[in-house]
Amino acid sequence: MSKPLKILEKLTDLDTGSKCNWCPGCGDFGILVALKQALFELKLDPEETMIVSGIGCGSQAPHLIKVYGFHSLHGRALPVATGMKIANHKMNVIAIGGDGDGYGIGMAHLVHSSRRNFNITYIVQNNQVYGLTKGQTSPTSDHGFKTKSTPEGVIEMAARPLGIALASGATFLARGYAGDIMHLKKMIMEGIQHKGFSLIDVLQPCVTFNKVNTYQWYQERIRKLENDPKYDPTNRAMAFEKAEEWNDKINIGVYYKEDRPTYEDELPMLAQRPLVEQSIDTIDISDAMNFYM
């Protein structure tokens, strides 16, 4: 029981016409465009694609792309996406959310999703600040960053999400930049094409609440890993080293790539067909009852 594949004719077929609430100049626009282009160029059937978000400015994304969408809870995009993938592993499942969402309240899910290696792509709109609640510190805010919740400056070290995901077993790690849509689109496409859990950390200026990590700040620091001929994205140790780099030099590109069977590959229950396609009309539990007699 499968439907004919639907292939979009033009990029604008992905438009929903929903009103967007982002500030002019927000990095979320660049991410949205890159994601739409990636879906279009990969010729993904929008009816077989699900975008799950958490809560935050960027989590409005599912309403802005004409595929199936689920705008869930703050920090919970990944577990919702996981349940979806298990229920119907034929669906393309993409999770999206901000840095507060994925690296703060939802950090545990990032660690465990990395371990599991479901074929899910996770895009994090990382602007190093809480935007929707109007400017508080985030887990990726740099040391000393002053916000309304940290008026004397952030005391903690900034989280290094790529390193955390790598240590947890993620099989595809990339970083993109909202100001370089073509490159970001490529990262997202590679992430979606990768068979396994892919994390795309996207540097995203917040023009309203982050006056430090601006477009200009990023332009001055960004380097592309692919321009380094010595860099080998299959080398885990190298990836760790690069994931530590910040401040003067910030790397974008594919950090790490590894082939490992996905979680769903190892579930014998999914071998024949997705759970959603299995009939539940007549189930015999005689055997199970016999055990108790």
Next chain:
Amino acid sequence: MKSVYEPLTWLVGGEAGYGITTMGQMFARACARGGLNVFGYVEYPSLIRGGHNTAMIRTAVDTVHAHSDKIDIMLALNKETIDLHVNEMAEGGVIIYDGEGIPLDAAKYPNLKLVSVPMARITKELNVDRVMRNTVALGASFAIMGLGFAPVENVLNTTFERKGPEVVAHNVNVAKTGFDYVMKDIKEPFKKTVAIVPNASKRMVISGNEAIALGALKAGVKFMAAYPMTPATAIMLMIAKYGVKHNIVMKHSEDEIAAVNMAIGAAHMGVRSMTATAGGGFSLMVEALGMAGITETPLVVVEGMRPGPSTGLPTWTDQADLRFLMHASQGEFPRVVFLPGDVTESFEMTLKAFNTAEKYQMLCMILTDKYLGESVQSVEPFTQEYKVDRGLLMTMDEAAALKPGKYKRFEFTESGVSKRTRPGFPNTIFAVSTDEHKEDGDLDESSENRTKMVDKRAKKLMTLKKEYLSDVEMCELHGPTNADLTLVGWGSTKGPILEAVDVANSNGLKVNFLQIKIALPFPTEAVTKFLGAAKKITLVENNSEAQMGGVIRQYTGIEIMDKLLRYDGRPFNPAEILVKINSILKA
């Protein structure tokens, strides 16, 4: 107290790690093989080794509803068991013990019969592991009860048949040695109240938790995510065990937050999905319950109560989470809270919960507790007659026939229930938000839409009550219609109350029992009718705040003044309820 029941109460006690629970199960199954009914109750502290564990099995020809405050036969695997429970021994009761390890002075136990069985020595002589004392004791117990050896042999046969005939013969030999040791001294069996029932129909010996898991299997659950927590853990383990055979994925998640979010994700995609936990884990799930509510995702959540607050008494029982389940999560949204009272109801309500969740696209919760979840009962095999009803879930063909762009997932309808699609179907693309949304799922904060959406969701509960879960069905009066006293209870107190009421009525009193089987939607009409006709009313609850009493007052305006409450972590026993009945009616 004279009883219509003459159940025999057997208790095994020993240190945690001695295999007490397994021993209790074997004993219970052996009784059931002999055509008897059983009820089994385990007590254990929150640790793996070293604490004091007991398993109590009551057995009788008739149905046994509850545990007892009196022990007829005690099998003491250590001295502590005797010291802790000797005061619970019935007049003329028997203590089976190993006199070679536990020297007892018979003069100190004047009204009891002491039967020493050299269990350790027998295992040594037979050259088997010391843990097989339990098997020796099983044989010895059946000798004392005068039930013959056949049921023991029968249960050992099926327990070990997978391991081959030699293992079976070996176990049978060990048990027979214990049986024979006692038989050679015994002139008369201990009690004549139980006797083997020849050709009795086959019964299951099964716990409330296992019954819920069987219900989920039968209902077609395809996905479960959970995190272990006493007393609900058995449910996830059993679903996991049947995973490959029934094609069900049971995901042990990183925490209960992930569990419930995964379950919602899977349900949204169109499979029957559930989670199960205890109060602490349920606390972590609370935010996501509202997500199921506003996204109208069908979800089944089982909560097994243990005494709180916080870690509380992890391995004991109570009924203090009723209000919590009724109100958990911010905002207002419809939900169902089922209150099964015994093993069979646990199965049946689980079947019902899955249909209800899908028909009304709603959160359905099953509230059980340690006493019901972990106690075993002998019951007839469950009925397999069940019709899966998925409500307004579309088929692929129905979706394919729709005009593109016209589908509205949250369409306003007469019943409040809208057509549900399965992501992956053609022509039904939509995005839903946990923000308030309009009919197509997109955000909408307008006053008009908000009011209509709240009403739409609320309407589903009214529809459900009208067409599926009627008052009459979800509220049952046990015993005579005209009674001088009506006891009111819910959940696991059903068993002890039923037994107390039966005994009271056989003693010439007129008592009945109103069992409330659902907290939401509350069966207002039926409860009002029954309580309006009652002469005297006593509320029985395993909590300190009389939570159901408050709920009844809220919905019916009837305040029950007389209450029997217990909140020490222990379940009610029938005798203490009977004392209460007598104090009211014989005063």
